Amino acid sequence: MGKNNSKMFNERRGTPVPTDPLASLLKDLLTAEELAALPRGWQVIGEVLLVHVPPVLQPKKALIADGLLKLYPRCKTVMETHRIAGEYRQPVFEKLAGDGTETLHKENYVVYKLDVAKVMFSQGNFYERQRMGTVGKGEKVVDMFAGIGYFTLPMAVHARPEKILAIELNPESYGYLCENVRLNHVEDIVEPVPGDCREKTPAGWADRAIMGYVGTTQEYLPWGIRALRPGGILHYHETTPDKLVFGRPIENIKNAAKVQGRSAEILETIKVKKYSPGVWHVVVDARID
């Protein structure tokens, strides 16, 4: 994530003397108020830069985008993402400068090919993707919401499970998932599966199940529990209001296990990232007996 530091103020004149490169680049083109409102951070995915532009700078966003392309010569496109929407969790965006949104993103020795305009890539999930690279060695794993391989690929590349069934509903993401399996040379481990995890998740097969979805993940818990052999590990993601963290996700897991006559032992609880004001993206690891 590109970061700008705080601006120094010139005591004599009391006006902002920009200390960050974007402000320095644009200081003769923007008013003091606009300089003070410049974005303080952005996301670089491969050769595509994503930035949020506040309302006061909307009339100048083309200028800002051109400035960012100058600061990041490796980038070919600047996009303003407005939100992530729908069942497929797709970005709603506006292209501000440059051309082309398909790119290769490299992270933790994993290559992800994706079209940033069509499929999400959450910088905030970096540590969880890295953590998934440390579990699963020699195991049978089902990734119920595989996307382009966000968790599947680091696990396959680094932990070397016996097999990962990577299930993905969105044909666009599924296409990139298949390509990314080839790009990372893990065809012998990962089997991409097109379709709905409620239909494609085998019962009682997996040592480990990843439920990397948000919004309505609790609705899919019956299939996540059923996927696991006794003693299997569940990674259950949820978007949870502050005051319900971790009580609600834990209760959801225990209730879903109980309905199937099974029990859940909570192993770990993690706050992955702040999802929105007052809401956390959390993951709870549980052993299901």
Ligand code: SAM
């Ligand atoms: N787990 C990744 C992470 O947190 O970085 C990203 C989650 S990814 C955006 C969620 C994926 O689940 C999307 O690609 C979406 O198309 C897929 N999806 C949604 N409903 C599904 C279902 N019923 N079965 C399989 N995949 C589904």
